[in-house]
Amino acid sequence: MTEPRYDEIEPGTALPRLTHVIRRGDLVRYAGASGDFNPIHWSERAATEAGLPTIIAHGMLTLGVAMRLVSEWAGREAVLECGGRFARPVVVPDDDAGVELVVDGVVAEKLDDSRVRVELTVRCDGEKVLARPRAVVALA
Template sequence: MSRLKYDDVETGATIPERTFPVRRLDLVRYAGASGDFNPIHWNERFAKSVGLPDVIAHGMFTMAEAGRLITDWTGDPGSVVDYSVRFSAPVVVPDDDQGAEITVGGKVKSKNDDGTVTVMLTARSAGAKVLAKASAVVRLA
């Protein structure tokens, strides 16, 4: 994959939406990798007992999936200089063959004088906005 070049990007350009599937198995794998074994991410009975509709994806898992849009777009996972989000709703992951989906899109907010661009991200699941104020600053070739 070739790296995206600064001169090839314009302010206002959109990054095409991508949809990432989320299954319970993904949450178990993420828990093992991250060490976050909070039962709200794998135990339906526990999640419901604390007022959640069902098991929910880890916030950092959701953030990482949105970040994939950026790193795939730039062609370089090392291009991310800054990345921040606010979690606005959980990604509810039912225990069925479908699971959930996170749909992520982006738009170039600005080209900065230091060779970076600022990208605003949108992320939705089941019609709800799951990330708010999501932005990434990336250094392009």
């Protein structure tokens, strides 16, 4: 895919949709890579004692999946800033199917110096799981 050019992009430009499945094995790998071994991400007992229905995905893993849409669209080095708030947990079932995240993005604003602000929508089972996910991207 050709990386987008600043002079060819307008506010309202949609990024291609990303769907990504998270399974419990992904949580193990993410915990090892990030050092986040909070038991709500691997222990049913700890998750339910914390008031959760079951094990949940790491919030930063969810944000990372969302940013994958942006980095695949514009290139990894192009992402200058990113952020969002965790609005609802991503419950990961104990099965082979896992849970699907659906990420949509749109160019919200052209900034100076060939940068754009991208706003994202991240859903799991039709519900938004991140509040105000966004990124600032440098384009060619």
